[in-house]
Amino acid sequence: MDANQFREFGRAVIDMLASYAENIRDYDVLPSVEPGYLLRALPESAPEQPEDWKDIMKDFNQSIMPGVTHWQSPQFHAFYPSGSSFASIIGNMLSDGLAVVGFSWMASPACTELEVVTMNWLGKLLDLPEEFLNCSSGPGGGVIQGSASEATLVGLLVAKDKTVRRFMNNNPDLDENEIKAKLVAYTSDQCNSSVEKAGLLGSMKMKLLKADADGCLRGETLKRAIEEDKSQGLIPCYVVANLGTTGTCAFDPLHELGPICSEEDIWLHVDAAYAGAAFLCPEYRHLMKGIEHSQSFVTNAHKWLPVNFDCSAMWVKNGYDITRAFDVQRIYLDDVKTTIKIPDYRHWQMPLGRRFRALKLWTVMRIYGAEGLKTHIRQQIELAQYFAKLVRADERFVIGPEPTMALVCFRLKDGDTITRQLLENITQKKKVFMVAGTHRDRYVIRFVICSRLTKKEDVDYSWSQIKKETDLIYSDKIHNKAQIPALEQFTSRELCEKSK
Template sequence: MDSQQFREFGKAMVDYIANYSDTIRERKVLTSVEPGYLEKLIPGEAPQFGEKWQDVLRDVERVIMPGVTHWHSPNFHAYCPTANSFPAVVGEMLSAGIGCVGFNWEASPACTELEVMMMNWLGKLLHLPEEFLNCAGGNGGGVIQGSASESTLIALLTAKEKMVRTFKQKHPDMTENDIKGKLVAYTSDQANSSVEKAGILGSMKMRLLPADSDCILRGETLKKAIEEDRKKGLIPCYVVATLGTTGTCAFDNLEELGPICNEEDLWLHIDAAYAGSAFACPEYQHYMKGVKYATSFNFNPHKWLLVNSDCSALWVKNSKHLVDTFAVDRIYLKHKHEGVMPDYRHWQISLGRRFRALKLWFVMRIYGVEGIQKHIRTQIGLANYFEELVENDKRFEVSTKKLGLVCFRIKGKNILTEKLQQLLTERKNIYCIPCYFREKYVIRFVVCSRLTLKDDIDYAWNEICSQTAQVFEMDKNNCLEGPPAKKLKFEEDVLNNNAEIVED
């Protein structure tokens, strides 16, 4: 493919992507394909001779789109948002076109220096403590990782090596293996599965501590666990606090956890993967109260800040601990400007890295702080609107609501909400996922797509209401299975949003 063909193909693909975005509402949010569908559509071996790009582009619709879950559909309300915007797409194009590998400053100075600046821009936007910024005169700084999962693991591995060095100085008779075998980490039982996975990959016992009735990890719970483990001869090392849990968007109490971690000399990592973007708005920064106690902080601009994946922002107060953990030098990696700017290969697991700061730069310049804040506020406003719809319908109850997430359920026994979730998923018109809150089965409704409008919320609500009527009819006719917790009083007004709950 020469440059002229690239121009033609690239322009055609831009048109395709723009059209996909404009018409995405016309597609079912979930697919109807079965496992193995794709092998029936393409040959089992690569073509012997090159094909025309026009044929390849045509096959995107024939082969790929039938198997795509449309995460950016306004009818996608599952999991958390995955960010998307046209400036970010263009930034990805330029990154791919330049194609540098920015493992150190000399490998591509712009790749390193733009990342330093963008992490400072982001940190200031969120009003992080200055110790986390590259421009504060200390050892703090930020780096772009691939995911919150990577950031949690990187912080764990760094905390592990730091604790081994510290403990060995106090107890020189102990070997590194002896110390590592006694290390223990702590997090909430509401934390993302990636936190538990970090413990597995980092060979550190990860204790999942019980959150309170509001899904919040409290200081007294952590303190008790630390005391128990010290009595057993274990070595507390690492704590992960979540700001915006996956299930219900709960916020762990940093003002209680932080002082304990500082007193006990434990590494406190904050995972704010989804909710961190909301801190761009001053009215939501109170959720960060206590962040000053953290050793590291992470959130994902690729979740809610309009930057396409992958772009996970990690800050540390002392980057020296990262370098001490991950630095492996070879003569071919050295350069005369070492120490002046970060060599990001020492701040991560992999050596190679893409020019990810470009898409962040494009988004922040083209949207501006005002545009980013407007996006966050608009989506939270749509979630507030959905919450009002639920609360005004006597058949339902809101279990919890934070930022762009509303957890709701049909009043009564769990089987009613379970059946509603099943019907919604089978119809594929909207997509939500469930979780448990206070032992009740609830449906999570998240405003995810940047394209979502009030009309899309109305569409989703009408879909929910129509299928709820089906659920009530099935329950009335004893077609549902499940242990009865409460009974619904079925009268004429049941299907008119006036169902009442009576004790069995």
């Protein structure tokens, strides 16, 4: 394919993507395919000869599109949003066109430095403590990771390295492996599965402490767990606080957890994967009270901000903590001496290679402006509140917990089984996509405003579908005198998460 064919193909795809966004309401949010549909539809081997781009587009429309779950559909209310925007698509096009690998400054100075610049911009917009910013006088700074999962694991590995060093410095006779075996991490039982997985991957016991009735991990609970473990000779090392849990968007009180971590010299990592974007707006910043006690903070720009996956924005207070843990030294590229201020980002992450991801963050922040991003967040919250109003006006439903951010959890008053039946029926129709959660041991349906394209009329449409299915269930019930089966019991955590 030469440059001119690319111009042709590229323009066709630009047009197609623009039309996709314009006409996305024409698609059912959920696809009507069975497992294996594409394995059967496509050839078993790659073509021998080059093919024409028009054939590829034809197959894309005929075979791929029917199997797509439309995350950008205004009727997608499941999990949490998958960030996307025209600005971000363009940023990635620029990145792919240059196709640089930014593992060191020299490998592409602009790649490293634009990441420093944009992470300072975003950090300031979120009003993070200055210590987290590269432009402060200290060794803090931001880095784009591939996912919140990765950020949580990076934090855990760095905390492990730091704690082991501290213990060995104080007791040079101690065995490194013995120390490692005693390390413990803590989080809430409302955490995302990726937090539990970080413990698994990083070989550290991750204790899921019981959250309170509102889904929050309280300081007292953490304090008790730490004391108990210390009395048994274990070494508390890492705490992951959740600002906006996946299940119900609950906020752990950082002002309770933080001082405990500071006192005990425990690395506090803040997982604000979804809700962190709300700190763009001053009216939500009270939810991060206590942030000054944390060592690292992550929010997924690719979630609630309109930046395409992957763009996990992570900040640390001390970049040396990371580079000490991750630097596998080679003297290969000694031509340019860089510092913590112009980072060699390969030492800030697990892999060596890295794309020019800052470009999409840059195009998004410029095309939207700070004002545009705040408006995006506020509008999504307003739409959720509008939905909550609709639900509240229908006496068959109850809302709980009190909605936060762009998430509304609701259920039928008549119980868990009928609520689950309702969700199943709605999902079967494929017009609206929501998933379940639990709150105070009750089964709830999670409704999240996800798509940047969602308008008031879309919420009306989703609600009309929910109402229609509810009417159907109740009319069936009356006709068939069906009994609601006994309540099936789920633990809170079993149903609480998925989407990071």
